[in-house]
Amino acid sequence: MRTDIHNSEIPVLCLACKARHGGICGALEPDQLLRLGRQTGRREVAPGTELIAAGVQIDGYANILSGVVKLTKLLPDGRQQIVGLQFAPDFLGRPFAESSDVSAEAASTVRLCLFPRSALEEMVRQSPGLEHRLHEQALRELDDAREWMMILGQKTAAEKVASFLLLLGRHVDPYAAGFSGTFEIPLRRADIADFLGLTIETVSRQLSHLRKAGIIMIQKNRSVTVCDISALELASGA
């Protein structure tokens, strides 16, 4: 448990930051945080804003303070696949490469803490703990990506949609007590379709099936309540 006795040395903006403890900044000492703080900038962007373009020179990174970011890959003919979702306090960007091969786009309103590439590289050189945090996140993302490969490659449309809801539900409130079972889906149907390798019509149909079966309730297209979580798990095929 950090005591933060020297709070006066920590940038004001960092004091209440979600990335401050859960994110990568938790690996930094107060004086490093202070120096990094001088180079950071906060920004709030609207849904749909492109945050990282695939194949373009990387000049900076960011921490996600709130909102949801989708990582996408695009085929020449326009087909799209969502290959990752990131939430606060995740680190956003591809370290140690000239460019990313995925694009990043704000799925909801997103607040970011931006910092230049050189700042990250300097911090990594000075603080092995920082690279360890980045490494841990990369390994978590790798675990997630492989879980999704299983879903994409083997599961039926019904199982995919059920798995997606479970995935989201878990992320919203990971094993917390008093979980109401209600949460907002931070994606449109088109995004869910791109995420699961389905069409929007199929996604809609499967959600309707789950609703008619009494397993979930849907309010205003975005808000979902899971009524029967064990039935949902059964439907997810895992």
Place this chain on the structure above:
Amino acid sequence: MRTDIHNSEIPVLCLACKARHGGICGALEPDQLLRLGRQTGRREVAPGTELIAAGVQIDGYANILSGVVKLTKLLPDGRQQIVGLQFAPDFLGRPFAESSDVSAEAASTVRLCLFPRSALEEMVRQSPGLEHRLHEQALRELDDAREWMMILGQKTAAEKVASFLLLLGRHVDPYAAGFSGTFEIPLRRADIADFLGLTIETVSRQLSHLRKAGIIMIQKNRSVTVCDISALELASGA
């Protein structure tokens, strides 16, 4: 470029090791390598040997010296997805976790350099360069996994098989001059199917299509020659 003046201090087995420079051991100083060398053991395993079991306590890691390892995930009803392929000199194992959520199996005859979990953890604490190498590999695997998510989610059977051949061809001889275009597929049809989210029949049909179109030639089921690489790229959809 390493000069290796003090070769006498380096374990004999490491001198000609593929993982020695390309793999993680390249980040170690001679004295660290010497200490690690005392705790390592070499092993050669037959195709089909399980190297890592999902959900089981991790007690050691390994470097792949030769051969191909497939990483798999299994659904309760038996459906299987291959979520990664690893080649020499890759590091094998999931650092910083109690257990892996993927299984690893030798796809071909595989030679390994094994070392206990404690040895890796000690080395990581002592040598930040080692964690950096592990981090780089994790990021590469993440890039690969996301590329496969695109293939699994969006591509047709024909595109999947063409993409798979390109992937293998690139890995066998990455942009080397004098690439003959012939290589061995280190997987059975069943593995290719599990990798691409198809059935063995569909894989076989698509390979036959490519063969009849004059784009590839197949010898003895395992050896493939790419006759028209641009046609193959076209067929891969990317």
Place this chain on the structure above:
DNA sequence: CGAACCTTTGATGGCACTCAATACAGGTGG
């Protein structure tokens, strides 16, 4: 209230899966 966007629902068709049979390769023992 109206317009743009998003979502749902229905009808139809195609791609890949399933089931089934045949062909082939590698290894073993007669």
Place this chain on the structure above:
DNA sequence: CCACCTGTATTGAGTGCCATCAAAGGTTCG
């Protein structure tokens, strides 16, 4: 060396799931 056998791959016929095409219903803005 050949017969046999097991595991593996190919090819064919039929079915089903999901994509496509089309239209109507909701939601969220200005």
